[in-house]
Amino acid sequence: MTTPSTQLGRPVNRVDGRAKVTGEARYAGEFNVPGLLYGQVVSSTIARGRIKSIDASEALRLPGVLRVFTHENRPSLPWFDRKYRDDDAPSGSPFRPLHNDKVVYSGQPVALVVAETFELARHAASLVRIEYKPDSHETDLRAQRKKAYAPRQGKDGFEPPPKPWGHADKALDKAAVKVDAEYETPVEHHNPMEPHASTVIHEDDGTLTIYDKTQGVLNSQTYVCNVFDLPKEQVRVRSPFVGGAFGSGLRPQYQLFLAVLAARELKRSVRVTLTREQMFTFGHRPATLQRVALGASADGTLEALIHEAVSETSSFEDYIEVLVNWGSMLYRCDNVRADYKVAALDCYTPIDMRAPGAAIGVYALESAMDELAHALRMDPIALRLKNYSERDQNKDKPYSSKELRACYQQGAERFGWARRNPEPRSMREGHELVGWGMATGIWDAMQQPASAKAVLGLDGRLVVSSATADIGTGTYTVMTQIAADTLGLPIESVTFKLGDSSLPMAPLEGGSWTVASVGSAVKEACEKLREQLVTFARKTKGSPLAGVGAEEVVFAEGQLRNASDPSRAVSIVEAMRLGGVTHLEEQTSAVPSPKQQAYTRCVHSAVFAEVKVDEALGTVRVTRVVSAVAGGRVLNPKTARSQVMGGVVWGISMALHEETALDHTLGRFMNHNYAEYHVPVNADVRDIDVIFVDEDDTVVNPLGAKGLGEIGIVGVAAAVANAVFHATGRRVRGLPITLDKLL
Template identity: 80%
Template sequence: MKASTRLLGQPVSRVDGRAKVTGEARYAAEFHVPGLIYGQVVSSTIARGRIKKIDASEALQLQGVLQVFTHENRPRLAWFDRSYRDDDSPSGSPFRPLADDKIVYSGQPIALVVAETFELARHAASLVRIEYEVHSHETDLRARRDKAYVPAQGKDGFEPPPKPRGHADKAFAKAAVQIDAEYESAVEHHNPMEPHASTVIYGDDGSLTIYDKTQGVQNSQKYVSNVFNLSKDEVHILSPFVGGAFGSGLRPQYQLFMAVMAARELKRSVRVSLTRQQMFTFGHRPATLQRVALGAAQDGTLEAVIHEAVGETSRFEDYIEVVVNWAGMLYQCDNVRLDYKVAQLDCYTPLDMRAPGAVLGVYALECAMDELAHRAGLDPLALRLKNYAERDQNKDKPFSSKELRACYHQGAERFGWARRSPAPRSMREGKQLVGWGMATGIWDAMQQPSSAKAVLSIDGKLTVSSATSDIGTGTYTVMTQIAAETLGLRIQDVTFKLGDSSLPMAPMEGGSWTVASVGSAVKEACEKVREHLFKFARKVEGSPLAKARPEEVVFTEGCIRLAAEPDKAVTLTQAMRQGGVLSLEEEALAVPDPKQLQYTRSTHSAVFAEVKVDEDFGTVRVTRVVSAIAGGRILNPKTARSQILGAVVWGIGMALEEETAIDQTLGRFMNHNLAEYHVPVHADVRGIEVLFVDEDDSIVNPLGAKGLGEIGIVGVAAAIANAVFHATGKRVRSLPITLDKLL
């Protein structure tokens, strides 16, 4: 049975677009109920120490202030005596708000003021007085570098660096061409447009309906159920729309705990929203220090790869990322040594941020490759093609598909790479030095177990559901397309429901696995419905399908047609009437095929960037970017292109602007606002071209699609950094590349 209503691969506009632009879409802090009260979090002003005294008397004297929760009066919960970890927790003991008087990082939530109005709660919070006993702190990664250690493999999905192969150090020492450099990346914060918020609606029976800013409603449900010792039936999490997250919503953030605690204690519906400043008080992309040493023969053949990285973590958890592994698989080399360590700082635990690990490790590797090409007198693209890896040497496995070579060729042709003058400072336009740089990108193509339900009613309307999220990636739209095409329906006849913990199981939306995972479940559920329909259709009186085999029919335009004679058909409504049903309901669990384990499954990209640098002032403008992506089957080129465009913009920010500055004396992030935390604006973003390279992959999942959310940012910062060197002749190895470093 086939579907001839071709919707997959078409540039379908977002089905949720109208709701978002008209304001119909509502977010976690926009759901109202009568009697709603408001909580405002009070944050610590020191990085390490303890609370000597909290004086909330002035706040409590205000009419309308209901309570000030602190470690001294918070409810007794078993959670405070054991370490419950949510589904995205790294190993260690997770931070527990209001647990005791200890301060473990600056900005730590230490009180919650609850009042009848938002404005009153915020004012009252400013009246809470805290006395601290200040302890010495350490927030400088360089100062803690010597105390870095190898973390345990505790986090799901983390792959420790593979064991060394060959003799990398000896081969490096003998190599004719050597590069040995250190690269540094700054702390970044997610800063989605929608700040984190939780609205808890308290039921008469004590049940909780919670609108939460999250990338995983079932993870939030599990968290609340465990922390407050509730059954899942008593906790209903909803998140129909998310105003961006980029990883910040993977773990339940502290406003969820605060809101639930207050609602249960006061037996009222409560909303707790974080301010933009408080968005800098949980999770961030970790700072890293990386050493990359590459040794090559005079013709550019790689003979040694050494990649060592030190990342940051908190005192209470081991946050780990896959930073160095990419260096052992991107290029062919028989002598490789990879090392990854973490150092504890008096900061909150870092948090996954778009392409965690890869965006950092590939940046360092690709800059080092550019340096190697320059030293060897080779074209950077030619160097990469010379050392092209046909097989994953880390795992000694073939790739399920790999069209990276096509990415190189098509991207270079579109960019005009052949016209590049190799010498730094050799291309200019008046006072503008012109630089061209390129880099490779790679990310995992993963599938997670997922479930979906499909319900087809006799009027031809289909409702499909799964407890996944849409953080702006287009999940609503692509799932609608998959379902509509599978059953041959129009887009407008299909409704996809998500963001509800009561729906069929789905993983958190992250890792670029949602389409591969949830999409496969949607397809399978709809195929089950299709099988019932075909059986019914064959039994319709006078059915032209009576003797047809499944492979001889197509589902299209609300009908089941003979493929060879399309005018002979049975409508879906006729089939259901024959079956005596008003609706058909099927649920499917899609799990990865075991044969996937025989392959390395990855997305790849080639990024080409042009910069123009003012020779006098040192200002850098990214004037062109071409990103060529090999991402399997592209289900919706419109939303897919949007994902890559957004990722490239972020890559521009990572390369030139984004940095959360910490005052080491205070141990505090200082530019905790959108005025001083610089991100690219319209004037910074110019021509971006996205190319999708044809790639057929029957291994990764039944749809043949690979995720695109992450791959678009990997390699962008490196391509820009390499272009800056080509323009100026100055190599800046510390991100972001700001005026002070360039001048």
Template identity: 75%
Template sequence: MTKTSTLLGKPLSRVDGRLKVTGEAKYAAEFNVSGLTHGCVVSSAIARGRIKKLDTSAALAVPGVLHVFTHENRPRAAWFDRNYQDEDAPSGSPFRPLHDDELVYSGQPIALVVAETLEVARYAASLVQVEYKTHSHETDLRARRGKAYAPREGKGGFEPPPKPRGHADKALAHAAARIDAEYSSPVEHHNPMEMHATTVVYEDDGTLSVYDKTQGVMNTQKYVSKVFHLSPDEVRVRSPFVGGAFGSGLRPQYQLFLAVMAARELKRSVRVALTRQQMFTFGHRPTTLQRVALGVSAEGKLEAVIHETVSETSRFEDYIEVIVNWSGLLYQCDNVRLDYKVAQLDTYTPIDMRAPGAAVGVYALECAMDELAYAAGIDPLELRLKNYAERDQNEDKPFSSKELRACYQQGAERFGWARRTPAPRSMREGKQLIGWGMATGVWEAMQQEASAKAVLSIDGKLIVSSATADIGTGTYTVMTQIAAETLGLPVEDVTFKLGDSSLPMSPLQGGSWTVSSVGSAVKEACEKVRERVFELARKVKHSPLAKARLDEVSFDGGHIRSKEDPSRAVSITEAMRHGEVLHIEEQTVSLPDKHKQSAYTLCTHSAVFAEVRVDEDFGTVKVTRVVSAIAGGRVLNPKTARSQILGGIVWGIGMALEEESVLDQKLGRFMNHNLAEYHVPVNADVQDIDVIFVDEEDTIVNPLGAKGLGEIGIVGVAAAIANAIFHATGKRVRNLPITPDKLL
């Protein structure tokens, strides 16, 4: 029997693991019903213009084809306000599939072929003939740089960078050592293993059961209800398993709209699943062009920080990321100027991708810090320690907790940083140039409003539920641990339910806030159940706990025990039987303590150390070692937490060396839209990775003290690798990814 007193903080294996490895876990495109039809999306071939003619006759002539939806025949009732915004939408007007003949980006859906089988739908879709009127397009951020603008405050929830402090330009000019350089990062696409798909089951009463790949079933439900003028009771959304998302599932994607539209019009169940190529036709990490200028005194103290960024958005929405603010937060400096602008391109709106803003902004800052260390003749780690920020100067607030010094110390010790020889090209083995680099990582710790329900039955079984998601992060497992520990039950007696819009309200799963938000709600709901069952235990005839207070007992192994004398105990089932209570149900809404939290800056931190080997003749790079030391508050499950950091580091390797969505500027189209040409790290690219969780206590962030770990794992990794490559080769490459041609 698993003792709950040791559950939190222990490496419990995933409770949903067996379902996944045996194939019993069902994903959005795997829910089958009788009479299910299949939709195939036809995508536009041009980036900007209009549809002159759409000929669907050949497609409609194929046996088994039920309908071809286009802008000319789409149901008129199925539409939504131009100003409607889903939960994760930026400001502007959302993209509306099949609205009219206007084309605003390459790959835009222009028709949906629905047939009795997937094979027939795909074949018929290939027969749709389209004539275009092409307009000139602009998809090159560098060419549009001069037309970039500063987003307005409050637009789409945007908070502009902090106002300048001190006199950064003047301080830079008088610094003893300085660097002033431009760094760039390319478009990346999420490429989760599971493609986006929606299965809409059309029920006999006209209601819809929607199985969607999403990071928020409630957001999907609100979207469908609003767009199709339905009540929430007419739409139930489920997403019990998600095969990776990384931000791509935060917003409803166009296959959802098309599947619901077709199901309602045909009064049939419909599935629309996107192809891998079509996964490149919505959202991406935006291109960035970043200027970072740093100045340092002769003693190594930062005297100037300037960080200016231009990134991309679409023509119809203002997508905004927090890219530059980290540079005013991470190090102590009294002269700081930060600036952020966006430029409109003829592409789809970018969407959040793991650690949005920080992954690219901290990359530029940390590479610049490395350059500054060489310019000043100071060890890169020492430079960071000399400028350690004890307080957030952006907001003039203390940190709720900050164990970054310990990250530096433990990470450097584990990595062996003291053995590094500082000169570039000074470490080698034969033709292999060896480089060591490091970087800092930072991400914000957040808590959102969330609700959870706990139902304890007389047989001692507990069911806890919330409409949250598990995109592979271990939500099922950690929530089970929280509930089991709170009520002193074995893990096998606890079931956690998620991914269903009929369950208690939950925010989108993103931003590393799920444990702090939903976990806090689960804890609160179980605590309310605990109070009620304790009162029943006190009333048991001759109860040894009759005069005890709640704080004088512990819940352990299905029993309520006196802390003073554990032999004095009442079992949960005995208490409920005596009280003639079949089940105890409690539901709660957990809210962040904004009054308490507002006085502090809440962040996770990391220190990343990387070793690379670069072939002197061919310029090929292999990352041979990474050590990442993480300060993320209380770690509730080191096993699932470590997996999160490992995944972030592997992605950081891809970001540094491989990942890039290549745009053909003449066509305005991403050309490497498959996993053969969009390169990601594979097993052979990933060698030794060491994860350290630094002890950190935080009583401010939330009742659990957990800060979240999904995002921080990637932040700083690309910079550490880039800095290691410079140390190995003496060549500074500021444009990601760092491919062999750039080193040669």
């Protein structure tokens, strides 16, 4: 019998909250051992060329400086690319720090100074003199657009653009109403509060314990073992807490390589922490140029949909993301063409960043939909409902669930959309113009294979574990809830462990799939424990539940009870005693059910934004956002709301603030600090209202929950941009919408 849920759907506080606010939670760069050495990275100042010479003599003269590692003195390492590939690597040749004298991007690590103190390492690094022979570089996407090419598709989870159907270009030509516009999005960096760091502890027996900032301890472990030719037993990677990552921790970053290299060579424990500037010297959200062309009949029926994108990659890998596929998933259309190319720049390879592809692809799509609605003189929601897709046309499959209509309806009601005058520049308060805009959001609801172990002790405590990560999303909390719920235990009786490569296999923490993947494994492992306990309680002579049908036993308040006569009960501990065991252990692997294959599985949202634009000065304020999300079953409304709210804040940031500015002469990012790379401050963020609409999904995974990590950001930038148009009558087609674009 199914036990009614007691823990799921409750706004449980973060189980790791106290540790985080008291400083008890330790991060990768905070684990100390006696004799720890500190490595400081020296970064290249040119974007492309060769290193002529490295003079480290001044640094090495300082007492306490142990070694300066460069390509000239590094140990011999494997030759083949595959040794450097990781679970999130795109096609190409992964970057190898200190590999040779070639510089392939500005900010490339070219030396590591290792010293006895952090301060000394930092000072010594400033004394390393490097001479370069620069080559010409290219960092301007617009200039390289003509050299764009169809990328190799070797990245896990990449969905190629749909094959065209109908005759999109012809249909566009003939359409009664059309829009054909180019949108531009800039480079953005993840900027997690915690910088990337690796503390490599050289144990007495020569094995390595590595505290790494990562979204996948197993990925880091595999990488280190492959690159340094070590057996897995000799490398344990831990990452109990992560201070934000947003995708930047999906691939092993160069500080891990450098710290391991130094620790192995010096046979000492070494920590390498990147500076804030160096946080701008690896993966980022790629710059894109996108053309969206839409044609419609006078009644708003979409007759042509063209989405073409050129996205930036590096000279050594083909970074790819799903940019152009979303339109034909969201809207029914008989003539569709999508095209996706990349252009190589002398920058580091981009990396997934919150809702990779969708955040910027849907921005362009949903801006164009707003332009079309305006051209049609049609309400933006009505246009979307008119072309609402019941099936995913890209794959010709139904959705496992899609309560997007309810998102539009409930979001519009909460926002007060019905009172909107469609005319741009129709609302004003003092010297500010007021505008209302909306957009749709979409993201995948994926599940990956994952394993979990559950161990129940005679003290009544349950310990569940999996090698997943909690990057601030609430994994610790939600997994604890799932386990507690399955066995009818209070939250306090359950401990969840993660971030350790010695734990059962989990996929990278990304793609919004952790709850679905790891959560399903946790549930299965705990269900297996249940089965054992039920057997003990029913099959043991003298048990109060002896002879009761298995389906009659429910778990609640730490007990097994007869559902129809709750007075007949045994505690979980008693049941274990009845079974004569001192502990119970189950490890399972949950794999996606084959029935998922018949469906497209997505999470959806409708986003509404109000902006106020100072007409003379061009400053934009986002005063109100409503985000209505259809995300399946919500396991913890508190962490779920925080997730979506954080996504909305980032969406506002995308719309108004974020851009890593390149100096193309130097081929270098220039605003590489928190003073000049702007994210919103508290004063920029006003009311954010999050709605979760009811959505029942029995296909998506055994929990019926869809991941919420990404959906919060998708659509927000378009909603804000559309609101800016409504306020001012001016269409800004490049992000961020800074005041100069509105003067």
